[in-house]
Amino acid sequence: MKLVLAEPKYFKDSISIISELVTEAKFKVNKNGLELVAMDPANVAMVIFRMLSSCFTKYEVDEETELSINLNNLKQILKRAKGEDVLTLETTEDNKLKIQMKSSTTRSFSIPTLEIEDKEQKVPELVFPISVEMAASQLSESIEDVSVVAESVTFLGDKNQILVKAEGDLSKAFIEMKSDEHTIIKTDSDDKFKAKFSLEYLKKMVSGGKLSDKVLVYFNTDYPLKLEYKIIDRLALTFILAPRVDND
Secondary structure (H helix, E strand, O other): OOEEOOOOOHHHHHHHHHHHOOOOOEEEEEEOEEEEEEEEOOOOOOEEEEEEEEHHEEEEEOEEEEEEEEEHHHHHHHHOOOOOOOOEEOOOOOOOEEEEOOOOOOEEEEEEEOOOOOOOOOOOOOOEEEEEEHHHHHHHHHHHHHOOOOEEEEEEOOEEEEOOOOOEEOOOEOOOOEEOOOOOEEEEOOOOOEEEEEHHHHHHHHHHHHOOEEEEEOOOOOEEEEEEEEEOOOOEEEEOOOOOOOOO
């Protein structure tokens, strides 16, 4: 397997974001691209990452390959990649992943691949009655705003608006986003939808805004949340987050 990226930013930023939730992960590499599906250690969040073969300037994969990697190790190495570097990922015969960065100098690193004894993660089939396309920065700003006052956030939505609110012991935060050309709400229902989520996880997930200017948000009442960041013909980074259910 030999993969060459002329723009290392996409891979570098993706791994940086994913490693905040998942420490070890298994990549599947086939003729279409590379894919990662992983749960965080607490089984609260799932990450689905796909990088298409069209994102690479050279893509040599003879057969489907599985690579289990410590993402923190990989992130530390990728931090050394500069914008002008050409990044090469290559498997070696001694079960290591070789990472080469080439510009005016050629720098090579290698990290061991792991033996991860885990069951294959299946992406759940979820049905969402409401979706919102918005600026990624708008979502991340909203999450930062409400995290000032609380540890969880409630999403409320109908066909006209999306509300993001949080309540602490004494403080409250409330953000209202109307449906317009910048915030596109799609639903066939007249219902209102409401679900609560952990801000600790969401703050990590909205870093996906480093990759894409837009985010797709899907939710339902007391149901998982899905966030989707896409770059056409290059990659997709998707998060699924379990809801928080009040005990009261």
